[in-house]
Amino acid sequence: xxIKVLSEELALAIAAGEVVERPASVVKELLENSLDAGxxxxxxxxxxxxxxxxxxxxxxxxxxxAEMPLAVARFATSKLSTMQDLFAIESLGFxxxxxxxxxxxxxxxxxxxxxxxxxxxxxxxxGGQVGEPHSIGTPQGTLVRVRDLFFNxxxxxxFLKKDTTERRRIISLVSRYALAYPDVLFKLTQEGRVGxxxxxxGKTRETLAAVFGIETARQMIALSTTADAPVKVEGYISxxxxxxxxxxxxxxxxxxxxxxxxxxxxxxxxAYHGLLMVGRYxxxxxxxxxxxxxxxxxxxxAKAEIRFRNPDIVFSVVQxxxxxxxxxxxxxxxxxxxxxxxxxxxxxxxxxxxxxxxxEIEKVETIRGAQxxxxxxxxxxxxxxxxxxxxxxxxxxxxxxxxIDQHAAHxxxxxxxxxxxxxxxxxxxxxxxxPITIEFTPTQAAILEENLEVMKRxxxxxxxxxxxxxxxxxxxxxxxxxxxxQALRSVxxxxxxxxxxxxxxxxxRLAARVCKRAAVKAGQVLSLVEQQQLLRDLEACQSPRxxxxxxxxxxxxxxxxxxxxxxxxx
Ligand code: ADP
Ligand code: MG
Numbered sequence: 001x002x003i004k005v006l007s008e009e010l011a012l013a014i015a016a017g018e019v020v021e022r023p024a025s026v027v028k029e030l031l032e033n034s035l036d037a038g039x040x041x042x043x044x045x046x047x048x049x050x051x052x053x054x055x056x057x058x059x060x061x062x063x064x065x066a067e068m069p070l071a072v073a074r075f076a077t078s079k080l081s082t083m084q085d086l087f088a089i090e091s092l093g094f095x096x097x098x099x100x101x102x103x104x105x106x107x108x109x110x111x112x113x114x115x116x117x118x119x120x121x122x123x124x125x126x127g128g129q130v131g132e133p134h135s136i137g138t139p140q141g142t143l144v145r146v147r148d149l150f151f152n153x154x155x156x157x158x159f160l161k162k163d164t165t166e167r168r169r170i171i172s173l174v175s176r177y178a179l180a181y182p183d184v185l186f187k188l189t190q191e192g193r194v195g196x197x198x199x200x201x202g203k204t205r206e207t208l209a210a211v212f213g214i215e216t217a218r219q220m221i222a223l224s225t226t227a228d229a230p231v232k233v234e235g236y237i238s239x240x241x242x243x244x245x246x247x248x249x250x251x252x253x254x255x256x257x258x259x260x261x262x263x264x265x266x267x268x269x270x271a272y273h274g275l276l277m278v279g280r281y282x283x284x285x286x287x288x289x290x291x292x293x294x295x296x297x298x299x300x301x302a303k304a305e306i307r308f309r310n311p312d313i314v315f316s317v318v319q320x321x322x323x324x325x326x327x328x329x330x331x332x333x334x335x336x337x338x339x340x341x342x343x344x345x346x347x348x349x350x351x352x353x354x355x356x357x358x359x360e361i362e363k364v365e366t367i368r369g370a371q372x373x374x375x376x377x378x379x380x381x382x383x384x385x386x387x388x389x390x391x392x393x394x395x396x397x398x399x400x401x402x403x404i405d406q407h408a409a410h411x412x413x414x415x416x417x418x419x420x421x422x423x424x425x426x427x428x429x430x431x432x433x434x435p436i437t438i439e440f441t442p443t444q445a446a447i448l449e450e451n452l453e454v455m456k457r458x459x460x461x462x463x464x465x466x467x468x469x470x471x472x473x474x475x476x477x478x479x480x481x482x483x484x485x486q487a488l489r490s491v492x493x494x495x496x497x498x499x500x501x502x503x504x505x506x507x508x509r510l511a512a513r514v515c516k517r518a519a520v521k522a523g524q525v526l527s528l529v530e531q532q533q534l535l536r537d538l539e540a541c542q543s544p545r546x547x548x549x550x551x552x553x554x555x556x557x558x559x560x561x562x563x564x565x566x567x568x569x570x
Pocket of ligand 1 (some may be wrong): 029033034037058060061062063070071072076077079080092094095096097098099100139142263
């Protein structure tokens, strides 16, 4: 094909693809425009996960009639005029291409009235075609309505996730912005329901509560900054008792701009080093302020990534401030002689099972009589010998020694039983004497909302009870030993940390969460009979060697390996 200059329409669509990746990117651009316009109140409305409709309205300065066509033209901005400006950006927008890009891949209706004018203006943009502006009566501020996102890019449309996933991304975006702008009221309505709302009172803790729930917000620790630091760091971090299974609970704003930056999350994670279990991450909302010249925000079309002039300094300041705050709050365990190590360290729990009762010995003897054949899942029959550290079972098989992680093994057993019962439609659930109501974070509420049916199949009877509150009527039988609120919360929290839900797997994933909660814990003392029962149940499993999350349930030391270790064989 000969080289040709792209048509304007095509060029715009290609460029638009970089700015507008998904509904949440549209919301981000529109929010940033409203914030740049000094809005104190921003309402966001979406339908169909943002695919069908995204509407953002604000009470900001508005757009003068004469400038309306420019607002939607490419490279037209009121925020930048000289090359110098580009290196000292104080506004969120500056590229002047958001509205043009959105207009290239959707139908836009722009309605605005500037502070200085009596009448407003309405302008339509349809897949890049800009219509005639019309005068219209409207309150001060701007309303942008975006319909049928990617209507002219079927491939892009196809790549979008389910509505619910897109919806969740929008909630998490809006709630993050609300954190950074506590004096702006944000209200997000999705499919007719208010999914998130902040008060705009200026109190960050109130917004924290709207985002993380009241209880977590109460526990979050404000960062204590030193005035002489080269970078101003403010924000909140979670205490050691609150943690998540992914890094996604950490949010960073630089000069009021939401950014994703792996080195910043690494700095925070490092500050918690040795204080949290491996694989657990804190929650953090951190605002960095540095001179605009020290950060380049123009490295990414959607402005989601930034570059620091001195990345090392920023990293170490964040790490130090977080660490100092944490240590100020939490005495290092080594110094805490009163409590000693014992409380957290379960390996000291001594299993009383070494001394067996006679009846127990009898039971074990009966079990010993079993045939040493392989079971369905390929496991030989195992004989329980005892427990180590109240966490691992020691067992003997025909081919050597087995160490079994009691928690992982029990998870596997419960999981297979639960999945089986679910296929048969026979899951037992337990009605609570008193239904309880629980408040969730907006994202968690969205998860519940999308999974109510599946949850019901698994034995959770839950119903919406106000904006982000749910009423729990019954729980799966498996969870009756766990406090109901904690049971449900932990299942939802674990679920939240899973990326990209695949519908087909939802039930299995939820079931795995339930089992994780219900399984015996490490540190729980089991009688020999219980140990032997667990082994029997494990032998009956289809996949006894891994837990539902894929971790091994056992370590095998073959007779040969033992002999080799003891120098009996070469
Ligand atoms: P940028 O934000 O990079 O300037 P946009 O395409 O997002 O580019 O917006 C173009 C221009 O339209 C902005 O510079 C601003 O002058 C005007 N504008 C857009 N949205 C709003 C709004 N909500 N309130 C006031 N002015 C707006
Ligand atoms: Mg903009």
